[in-house]
Amino acid sequence: xNFLSIFVFIPLLMLLGLxxxxxxxxxxxxxxxxxxxxxxxxxxxxxxxxxxxxxxxTAEMLYTASFSWFEPxxxxxxxxxxxxxxxxxxxxxxxxxxxxxxxxxxxxxxxLWFTLLSLGVFGFFISIDMFTMFMFYEVALIPMYLLIGVxxxxxxxxxxxxxTLMLMGGSAFLMCGIFGIFYGAGGQTMNILDIANxxxxxxxxDISQQYIWFPMTFVGFGVLGAxxxxxxxxxxxxxxxxxxxxxxxAGVLMKLGGYGCFRIAMYLMPQAANxxxxxxxxxxxxxxVYGAFSACVQTDMKYINAYSSVSxxxxxxxxxxxxxxxxxxxxxxxxxxxxxxxxxxxxxxxxIYGRTHTRDIRELNGLMRIMPFLSVCYVIAxxxxxxxxxxxxxxxxxxxxxxxxxxEETFYRVLTIAACSSIVITAVYILRMxxxxxxxxxxxxxxxxxxxxxxVERFPVIVLICCIAGIGLAPFFVSDLVNGGVTPIIxxxxxxxxxxxxxx
Amino acid sequence: MDYSQFLYMREELSLxxxxxxxxxxxxxxxxxxxxxxxxxNTALPVVLMSVLTIxxxxxxxxxxxxxxxxxxxxxxxxxxxxxxxxxxxxxxVFLMAHGWLSRPENKVKQGEFYIVTxxxxxxxxxxxxxxxxxxxxxxxELASVPMCALIAFDKYRYESAEAxxxxxxxxxxxxxxxxxxxxxxxxxxxxxxxxxxxxxxxxNSLLSLLGLTLFLAGMGFKIxxxxxxxWTADTxxxxxxxxxxxxxxxxxxxxxxxxxxxxxxxxxxxxLFTDWNIGLFWIIIASITIAxxxxxxxxxxxxxxxxxxxxxxxxxxxxxxxxxxxxxxxxVFYLLVYLVANFGAFAVINVVEQxxxxxxxxxxxxxxxxxxxxxxxxxxxxxxxxxxxxxxGFFSKFFIFMAAFNAGFRLxxxxxxxxxxxxxxxxxxxxxxxxxxxxxxxxxxxxSDNYSRAALIICLLGVVLLGxxxxxxxxxxxxxxxxxxxx
Numbered sequence: 001x002n003f004l005s006i007f008v009f010i011p012l013l014m015l016l017g018l019x020x021x022x023x024x025x026x027x028x029x030x031x032x033x034x035x036x037x038x039x040x041x042x043x044x045x046x047x048x049x050x051x052x053x054x055x056x057x058t059a060e061m062l063y064t065a066s067f068s069w070f071e072p073x074x075x076x077x078x079x080x081x082x083x084x085x086x087x088x089x090x091x092x093x094x095x096x097x098x099x100x101x102x103x104x105x106x107x108x109x110x111x112l113w114f115t116l117l118s119l120g121v122f123g124f125f126i127s128i129d130m131f132t133m134f135m136f137y138e139v140a141l142i143p144m145y146l147l148i149g150v151x152x153x154x155x156x157x158x159x160x161x162x163x164t165l166m167l168m169g170g171s172a173f174l175m176c177g178i179f180g181i182f183y184g185a186g187g188q189t190m191n192i193l194d195i196a197n198x199x200x201x202x203x204x205x206d207i208s209q210q211y212i213w214f215p216m217t218f219v220g221f222g223v224l225g226a227x228x229x230x231x232x233x234x235x236x237x238x239x240x241x242x243x244x245x246x247x248x249x250a251g252v253l254m255k256l257g258g259y260g261c262f263r264i265a266m267y268l269m270p271q272a273a274n275x276x277x278x279x280x281x282x283x284x285x286x287x288x289v290y291g292a293f294s295a296c297v298q299t300d301m302k303y304i305n306a307y308s309s310v311s312x313x314x315x316x317x318x319x320x321x322x323x324x325x326x327x328x329x330x331x332x333x334x335x336x337x338x339x340x341x342x343x344x345x346x347x348x349x350x351x352i353y354g355r356t357h358t359r360d361i362r363e364l365n366g367l368m369r370i371m372p373f374l375s376v377c378y379v380i381a382x383x384x385x386x387x388x389x390x391x392x393x394x395x396x397x398x399x400x401x402x403x404x405x406x407x408e409e410t411f412y413r414v415l416t417i418a419a420c421s422s423i424v425i426t427a428v429y430i431l432r433m434x435x436x437x438x439x440x441x442x443x444x445x446x447x448x449x450x451x452x453x454x455x456v457e458r459f460p461v462i463v464l465i466c467c468i469a470g471i472g473l474a475p476f477f478v479s480d481l482v483n484g485g486v487t488p489i490i491x492x493x494x495x496x497x498x499x500x501x502x503x504x
Numbered sequence: 505m506d507y508s509q510f511l512y513m514r515e516e517l518s519l520x521x522x523x524x525x526x527x528x529x530x531x532x533x534x535x536x537x538x539x540x541x542x543x544x545n546t547a548l549p550v551v552l553m554s555v556l557t558i559x560x561x562x563x564x565x566x567x568x569x570x571x572x573x574x575x576x577x578x579x580x581x582x583x584x585x586x587x588x589x590x591x592x593x594x595x596x597v598f599l600m601a602h603g604w605l606s607r608p609e610n611k612v613k614q615g616e617f618y619i620v621t622x623x624x625x626x627x628x629x630x631x632x633x634x635x636x637x638x639x640x641x642x643x644x645e646l647a648s649v650p651m652c653a654l655i656a657f658d659k660y661r662y663e664s665a666e667a668x669x670x671x672x673x674x675x676x677x678x679x680x681x682x683x684x685x686x687x688x689x690x691x692x693x694x695x696x697x698x699x700x701x702x703x704x705x706x707x708n709s710l711l712s713l714l715g716l717t718l719f720l721a722g723m724g725f726k727i728x729x730x731x732x733x734x735w736t737a738d739t740x741x742x743x744x745x746x747x748x749x750x751x752x753x754x755x756x757x758x759x760x761x762x763x764x765x766x767x768x769x770x771x772x773x774x775x776l777f778t779d780w781n782i783g784l785f786w787i788i789i790a791s792i793t794i795a796x797x798x799x800x801x802x803x804x805x806x807x808x809x810x811x812x813x814x815x816x817x818x819x820x821x822x823x824x825x826x827x828x829x830x831x832x833x834x835x836v837f838y839l840l841v842y843l844v845a846n847f848g849a850f851a852v853i854n855v856v857e858q859x860x861x862x863x864x865x866x867x868x869x870x871x872x873x874x875x876x877x878x879x880x881x882x883x884x885x886x887x888x889x890x891x892x893x894x895x896x897g898f899f900s901k902f903f904i905f906m907a908a909f910n911a912g913f914r915l916x917x918x919x920x921x922x923x924x925x926x927x928x929x930x931x932x933x934x935x936x937x938x939x940x941x942x943x944x945x946x947x948x949x950x951x952s953d954n955y956s957r958a959a960l961i962i963c964l965l966g967v968v969l970l971g972x973x974x975x976x977x978x979x980x981x982x983x984x985x986x987x988x989x990x991x
Contacts, residue, residue: 069974072833072981073906131902135893142892145932149940157940161932168928172921175902179909179917187910 002065004045004079004126007089010037011119018112027108034115035093035100038122042093046481049086053484060488061128061193070131074182074189078129083485084262084332087478088125088255091339092118094467095251098460102347103244110151113143114244121252130178130190130264134171137260140253141167141224144237144245152240159233159240166233167224174220174260180213181205181268195268196492207271214272217265218280225257226313227280228287235294238306243350246302250309251343255335258316262328262489266320270493277321278411284321285415287314292425296432301349301359304433305342308385311422312338318419319400322412325483325490327403330396332482337384337392337471344381344464348374351457355450361433366442371452375438377461382430384468387423392471397423399479509572512579515560515587516629522552523622530615546602546955549618550595557591560584571635575697578635582832582983586761587629589840593754594625596847596962601746602955603858609660617657620650621750628758632765637686637696640766644682644726648675651755655743667742674735678725685718689770698769705773713779716771720783726759729821730790733814737798740810745857748806749850752813757839760820764835768827768987777827777987781913784825789919791818796926805853805863808930809846812889815927816842822920823904826911829986834900834907836984837977841888841900844966848885851959852878855952862947865934869943875950879938881960888967890931891924899971 014034021030052062061080069077081089096118103110120140127133142164149160184205185195198204205213223230234254238246266273291311298304312334319331351374352367353359368375384391387398404416442448453461471478510517526549561584569580598618605614627646634640652675656668690696692711693704705712724732740748771780792815799811820842823835855878856871857863872879888897901924909917952960970976 070903071974071978072830073903075974135898138893138898142887145935146939149936157936161929161936164932165925165929169922169925172925175905175921176909176914176918179906179914182906183910 002063002079004063004065004081006041007038007122007126008119010034010041011115011122014115015112015119018108018115021108024105027111028104031100031111031115035097035118038118039093039097042090045081046086046090049081049083050481053083064128064193066129066191074187075131076129076191077127077132078191079126080128080193081126082488083481083483084259085125085485087332087336087482087485088252088259089122091255091336092121092125092252094463095248095339095343096121098343098347098463099244099247101456101460102247102350103242104456106151106242106244110147110242113147114248117143117147117245117248117253121248121256124256125259128192130182130192130195133192133260133264134174134178137174137256138168138171140256141171144241144249144253147245148237148241151242151245153242154240155236156240159236163233163237166230170220170223170230172220173216173223177213177217177220177265180209180216181264184209184213185268192263192268205269210269210272211276214265214269214276215279217269218261218276221257221260221265222280222283222317223257225254225261225317226287226291226310227257227317228283228290228310228314231287231291231310231314234310235303235306238309238346239300239302243346243353246346246350247343250306250346251339254309254313255316255339258313258320258331258335261317262320262331266323266493267489273321273493274323277323281318281321281412281415284314284318285419287311288318288419288422289425292422292429296425296429298429299360299362301352301361301433301437302346304361304429305345305349308426308429309338309342311426312342312385315397315400315419315422318415319404322404322407323490323493324403324406325486326406327400328486328490329479329483330399330401330403332486333392333399333471333475333478334396336478336482337396337468340464340468340471341381341384341391341393344377344461344468345385347460347464348378348381351453351461352378356447361436363444364437364447365440365444366438367447368438370442370447370450373452373458374461377465378438379434380465380468382434384472386427386430390469390472392468392475395472395475395479509577512570512572513577513633515584516626516633518556518559519622519626519629522549522556523619523626525552526615526618526622530619545614546598546605549622550598550955553591553595553598557588557595560591561588575699576636576639577633578698579633580983580985582836582980582985583632585980585983586632586758586836586839589836589843590625590628590754590758592840592962593750593757593843593847594621596843596851596959597621597746597750597754599955599959599962600749600847600851600854603855603953604744604746610657613657617654620653623650624648624654624755628754631762632758634762635698637689637698640762641679641683641686645679647755647758648679648726651675651751654747654750655739657747658744663742664744665742667739670735670742671739674725678722678732681718681725682722685715685722688712688715688718698766701770702773705770705776712771712776716776716780717783719766719771720780720787723759723763724787727756727763727817727821728814729787729817730794730814731787733791733795736814737807737810740813741804741806745806745850745854748809749847749854752809752850753839753843753846756813756817757820757843760817760824760835760839763821764824764827764832767824772827772987781825784821785913785916788818788821788825788916791815791821792920792923796923796930799930800926803865805865805868805934808865808934809849809853812927812930813846815923816846816889819901819904819920822908822916825908825913825916827987828907828911829981829984829989830910831904831907832984832986833977833981834904836980838900838904840976840980841896841966841970844963844970845885845888845895845897848960848963848967849882849889851956851963852882852885855950855956856947859950859952860947865937867947868934868937869941870946871938874946874948878952881964882938883935884967885963886931886934890928892928894972895967896970896972897967899977903977 064080123136295307631643658664795814802808888895891901
C-alpha cells in the first residue's frame with residue numbers, strides 16, 4: 001500500500017480501538033495516540049513533500065498510486081497529493097488533534113462518529129479518483145447528524161436535520177455532475193488527472209455538456225462551501241454542534257467545498273468555469289458581504305462566528321473563481337487560515353460557554369478579569385479574524401484582494417472592491433463582540449467565581465495560536481507550498497479555455 | 505426423450521430434494537405433545553439451504569448458458585447468482601423466524617412454514633429460468649399462492665387473515681391481467697416461446713402494445729410499483745413480520761429480475777423497446793416519489809417499511825432502463841445489498857416485536873439507551889438503505905444510477921437522486937427516534953435469541969463489507985448480459 005493510505009488506516013485503527021477499549025482513560029488514550037499519529041504523519045508528509053519538490057520533482061501529483069476497485073466501471077482507489085492537498089491534510093491533522101483535547105470528557109460513541117468524520121476528511125484530501133473522493137465526502141457528512149443531534153445544544157434536532165438534508169441535497173447534484181463528467185469524457189476513467197489530460201486530446205467534454213454539469217458540480221460542492229443562497233445550514237448547524245464538531249466542521253469540512261469546486265468543477269470543466277464564473281462570483285460576493293452584515297446583528301457568539309465563516313468561506317470561492325494564480329493561492333491560504341482561526345474561536349466559545357452556560361453577548365461582560373487566559377486568546381482570535389498583520393488572516397486576505405484586483409475587466413474589479421468592504425464590517429462585529437464581553441466590569445455575580453482554563457484546555461488553544469501566528473509571520477513557507485499546487489491547475493484552466501475561445 | 509436435460513435443472517431439483525427432506529423430517533421430528541417442546545428446529549432447514557446455496561454456486565463458475573425441453577427452460581450463469589441471493593434471503597428468514605415459530609400457537613406449524621416458504625422459492629426459481637410464458641406463469645403462481653398461506657400464517661390474528669385475503673385477491677387479479685396480456689401476445693404471434701416471440705412480435709401493432717402494457721401491470725403488482733402498490737401497506741402491516749420481510753425482498757427481487765429478462769428477451773423489437781422504456785420511466789418516477797411522500801407520515805414501522813420498500817423497488821427497476829448489461833449487474837448487486845440491509849432492519853423490528861410486542865415508531869424512542877447494539881445495527885441498516893457510505897447501500901445506489909445515466913436516462917436519474925434526499929429524511933426520523941427523542945418508558949432491555957443474532961450478524965457483515973469488497977460487483981458483472989451484450 002501507498003504511504004498516503006496511512007491517513008485512512010489510522011482512523012480505521014482508531015475506530016477499531018475505540019470499539020474494543022473500555023473506560024474513559026482507554027478512550028482518551030486511543031484518541032490521543034491516534035490523532036497524534038495523524039498529525040505526525042501530516043507533518044512528515046509536508047516535510048517529505050517539500051524535500052521532494054526542492055529536489056526537483058515537478059510532477060503535478062506526488063506519491064500517486066492506483067488500486068483497481070470496480071474494474072468494469074473504471075473505478076479505482078487512487079491517491080496522490082499536490083501542494084493544496086498537503087496543506088489541507090496538515091490543517092485537518094491540526095484540527096483533529098486539537099479537537100480531541102477540546103472534547104476531553106465525551107463518551108465513546110461520540111468519538112466513534114468523530115473519528116469516522118475525520119476518516120472522511122482525510123480520505124477526501126488524498127483521493128484523486130472522483131468516486132473515491134465522493135465516497136469520502138459523504139462519509140464526512142453523515143456523522144454530523146448524530147454528533148449534532150445527540151450531543152449538540154439548543155434546537156439541535158432541527159439544525160442536525162437541516163444540515164444533513166441540505167448537504168446531502170448538494171451531494172445529489174454532485175453525483176449527477178460526476179456522472180456527467182465521467183460519461184462526458186468518454187466513460188473511460190474516473191481519475192481526475194487523467195480526465196484533465198484527456199481534455200487536450202480527443203475526449204474533451206463538450207462545451208454544451210459543461211454548461212449543464214459545471215453548475216451542478218459547483219453548486220454541489222458550493223453548498224458545503226457556504227455558497228449563497230445555500231448557506232443557511234451553516235449558522236444553525238455550527239451553533240447547535242458540540243464544540244469540537246463545530247471546530248472540525250467550520251475548520252475542515254467547509255474546506256471540502258472549496259477544494260472540490262476547484263479540483264473537480266473548475267479543473268475538469270475549464271471552459272464553463274470561465275464562461276459561467278460571473279454568476280457564481282455574484283453569488284459568492286453576496287456570501288461575503290451578506291455574511292459579514294448578518295454577523296453584525298447576531299447576539300449569540302456561535303452565530304456571530306458562523307456567519308463570519310460564511311463570509312470568509314465565501315471569500316475562498318470568490319477568489320478561486322477569479323481564475324488567477326495570486327487569488328487562487330490566497331484562497332488556499334485563506335482556507336488554512338480560516339480553518340485554524342475559526343477552530344480557535346469555536347474552541348474558546350465552547351470553553352466560555354462551559355463556564356457561563358450562556359453564549360448571549362448581552363449577558364456577558366468583563367470576562368477579562370475573571371478568565372484572563374481565555375480572554376486574551378479570544379482577542380487574538382478576533383484580531384486574526386479581522387485581518388491584523390502578523391496573523392494569518394492578513395496574509396490570506398491581502399493575497400486574495402491583490403490577486404482579484406489583477407483581473408482587468410471592470411466587472412471583476414467592482415466586485416473585488418465590494419468584497420473588500422467585508423474587512424471593515426468584520427472589524428465592526430469582532431470589535432463590538434470583544435469589547436462587549438471581555439471589557440468593562442462584570443455585573444453578573446455568578447460569573448465572578450468562575451475559573452480560568454485548565455491545562456487540558458490551554459494546550460489546544462496554544463497550539464492553534466502558534467499555527468496562526470506561524471502563518472502570519474512566515475507566510476512564504478505556506479505560500480510556496482500552495483503555489484506549487486495551484487499553478488498547474490490555473491494554467492490548465494486558462495490554457496484549455498484559451499484554446500476554445502478565440503476572443504481570449 | 506433425452507433425460508440428461510433434467511441435469512440443467514439441477515438447482516430446482518436440489519431445492520425439491522430439500523423440500524422432500526424437510527417433509528419427511530417433519531413427520532419424525534414434530535413437536536412432542538406431552539412436553540410441548542419443539543424438537544424440530546431452525547437448524548435443519550438453515551443448514552440444508554446453506555449447503556444448497558454453496559453446491560449451486562460451486563459449479564456456477566464456468567457454467568454455460570443452455571436450454572432444455574425445447575426452450576421451455578433456459579439457463580444462464582447469472583440466474584444461479586440471483587437464485588443464490590434469494591437463497592440467502594430465505595436463510596435469513598428462517599433464522600429470524602425462530603423466535604416467532606417457537607411460540608406455543610406456532611410450534612405445531614413449524615414444518616409447514618419451512619415447506620411453504622420453500623415452495624414459493626421453487627416458484628421463483630422456475631419463473632427466473634423460464635423460457636416460455638406458460639412456464640413463467642406456473643412459476644409465478646407457485647410463488648404467489650403459497651405466499652398467501654404465509655401471510656395468513658397467524659390465522660387467529662385478525663389482521664393476518666385480512667392481509668392474506670387482500671393479498672390473494674389482488675394477486676389473482678394481477679395474474680388475470682398478466683394472462684390477458686399473454687393472450688394478446690399469443691394472438692399476435694402464435695407462440696409462447698420467448699425465443700420465438702422476439703422475432704415474431706411486430707414492433708408497432710396494437711396487440712403487442714396491449715400485451716406489453718398488461719404484462720407491465722401484472723408485474724407491477726408483484727413488484728408493488730405505483731400505481732399497482734395499493735395492497736402493499738395493508739398486507740405488510742398484517743402479515744407476520746418475518747413474512748413481511750420475505751415479501752419485501754425476496755418476492756420483489758425475483759419479480760424485478762424476471763421483468764428485466766423478459767423485457768429484453770421478448771419486448772425489445774422496434775418501437776416496443778421505446779414503449780416499455782417510457783412506461784417504466786413514469787412508473788419509476790411515480791413509485792419513488794409517491795412512496796417517499798407516503799412514508800413521511802407513517803406511524804407504524806411495518807407500514808413505514810412497506811412504503812420504503814415500494815420506493816426501493818423503484819430504484820431496483822431503474823436498473824432495467826435501457827436493458828443494458830451494466831444495468832443487470834447493477835440491479836442484481838442492488839438486490840443483494842437491499843436484501844441484507846432490509847433484512848437487517850426487519851430482524852431488529854422482529855426481535856423487538858417478539859420481546860415487547862411494539863411496532864410503533866414512537867415506541868422506538870430512546871431505544872439506544874436500553875438496547876444500544878440493536879439501535880446501532882438498525883442505524884447502519886437504515887443508512888445503507890438511504891445510500892450513505894461506507895455502507896453497501898451507497899455503492900449499489902451509485903452503480904444503479906450510473907447504469908441508468910449511461911443508458912441515457914439523465915432526467916430520471918436526477919429525479920431519483922432528489923428523491924434520495926426525501927428518503928434520507930424519513931430514515932433519519934427513525935434514527936432520531938432511537939437516539940435523540942426522549943421517552944419515559946423505552947422498550948426494556950432484552951436478549952434476543954441466538955438465531956436472530958446470527959441473522960443480524962450476517963446482515964451487518966453484508967452491509968459493511970459488500971460495497972468495500974469490490975470483487976462481488978466485479979464477479980456479478982462477468983456474468984451479466986443485456987441488449988448490448990448478447991451472452
